[in-house]
Amino acid sequence: MKTLNPTQRACLEAMGIDVWVSRENSNEELNTEKAEYAKDEQASEVISVAQPALAEVESLTSEVENKPATESSAQLDVPQNWQGLKATVSNCTRCSLHSSRIQTVFGSGNEKADWLIIGDKPSEADNTSGEPFSDKAGELLTAMLRSIGLTRQQVYVANTLKCITPNNREPEASESEACLQYLKQQINLIQPKLILVVGQSAAQRLLGTHSTMARLRQKVHSLESINIPVVVTYHPSYLLSMPADKGKAWQDLLFANKVISTEAVL
Numbered sequence: 001m002k003t004l005n006p007t008q009r010a011c012l013e014a015m016g017i018d019v020w021v022s023r024e025n026s027n028e029e030l031n032t033e034k035a036e037y038a039k040d041e042q043a044s045e046v047i048s049v050a051q052p053a054l055a056e057v058e059s060l061t062s063e064v065e066n067k068p069a070t071e072s073s074a075q076l077d078v079p080q081n082w083q084g085l086k087a088t089v090s091n092c093t094r095c096s097l098h099s100s101r102i103q104t105v106f107g108s109g110n111e112k113a114d115w116l117i118i119g120d121k122p123s124e125a126d127n128t129s130g131e132p133f134s135d136k137a138g139e140l141l142t143a144m145l146r147s148i149g150l151t152r153q154q155v156y157v158a159n160t161l162k163c164i165t166p167n168n169r170e171p172e173a174s175e176s177e178a179c180l181q182y183l184k185q186q187i188n189l190i191q192p193k194l195i196l197v198v199g200q201s202a203a204q205r206l207l208g209t210h211s212t213m214a215r216l217r218q219k220v221h222s223l224e225s226i227n228i229p230v231v232v233t234y235h236p237s238y239l240l241s242m243p244a245d246k247g248k249a250w251q252d253l254l255f256a257n258k259v260i261s262t263e264a265v266l
Contacts, residue, residue, distance in 0.1 A: 015143045015239075017246045078185045082111060085185055089162050094178040097163035097171070103130045107158030107186060114260065115155040116192035117141070118183070119235060120202040121171065127164040132157045137236035141198070144236065147250060148257050156190055158183060160202050176205055187226060194260040195228055199235030206230070217248070218255055229263060231256040 079085045089106050092098060105122040108131050125135035133141050142152050161179045165171055171179075187195070197203045200213045207221055213234065221230040233252035234245055 015140065015147060015246050015250065017250065078181055080185075082189060085182065085189070089182050092162065092178070092182075095163075095172075095175040097161070097165060097175055100166045101163040102127045104162045105130060105132050105159060105164075106162060107132060107156060109152060109156035110154055111156060111190060113154060113156040113190060114193040115145075115150060116187065116190055116195045117145075117155055117157045118195060118197045118202055118206065119157070119159045120199045120205075121161045121168070122159055122164045123237075124164065126159075132159050133236070136240060140236040140239060144249065144253060148253050156186075156192070158186055160205050170201070180205070184223075184226070187223075187228070192228060193263050194256060195223070195230045196256050197230060197232045199238065200232075202235070203232045217252055220259055229259050231259055 079088055086106055089104050092104065105126045119132060122132065123135050123137065125138075126132055128134075132138075141157070145152065145155060160176065160183060161171055162182060163179075165175075197206055200216070203213075203216050203221075204210060206223060207216075207230070208224075209216075213232070216232040219232075221232065222228070223230060231252065233256070234242075234249045239246050239249055
């Protein structure tokens with residue numbers, strides 16, 4: 001087992017994962033400590049998470065099992081530059097969601113980022129600030145990124161929807177489609193090396209699938225007509241309510257980091 005370095009340990013603690021720290025003793029003492037901690041389910045999970053023995057990306061890569069979402073017959077005339085795209089999204093009235101928003105939530109971060117993080121719908125806090133992931137879930141996302149050596153300034157963060165939905169309801173198909181075309185243009189402008197989708201709803205919407213998170217995780221997916229690897233993990237807001245799955249989320253981050261490292265070599 002590889003020992004976590006101080007940075008990884010601090011970042012896992014920031015994510016709320018209790019880190020088991022081994023003493024630098026003999027192998028016999030190490031095995032004794034592992035046995036003592038075996039009763040602690042979360043500590044045992046982190047021990048397994050910390051092992052970097054991920055299989056080769058090629059063996060974990062799956063063909064996209066589900067048919068991608070199709071384009072709407074009524075295509076938008078989407079601007080080809082950041083300034084025009086931001087203005088168009090800010091003034092968008094293509095669906096009923098514009099009537100319930102305070103402002104649109106376009107996205108933020110490095111417009112030439114290697115990592116594009118895509119969430120689901122803006123939160124109430126996002127609706128007020130105009131920035132994605134500006135609440136407690138955003139704080140956890142920042143800690144998650146930090147655990148693999150990234151800052152929010154190094155990545156670009158966006159949502160599948162640019163407006164909040166009333167009572168946090170699921171968007172209608174027409175609402176999703178209008179925003180999806182904006183998001184695809186953001187992808188075209190950024191040209192990231194990896195897309196990390198957080199949350200089952202966002203993943204299902206982007207990939208055009210009904211697969212569960214269990215089937216979506218730890219695989220490389222792709223979007224129609226976009227040759228960029230897509231990796232799926234849990235949404236930070238879900239992890240806040242289900243902290244036991246934070247260890248799995250870190251596994252997904254390690255997997256995503258391995259995928260983008262492999263892409264860089266190719």
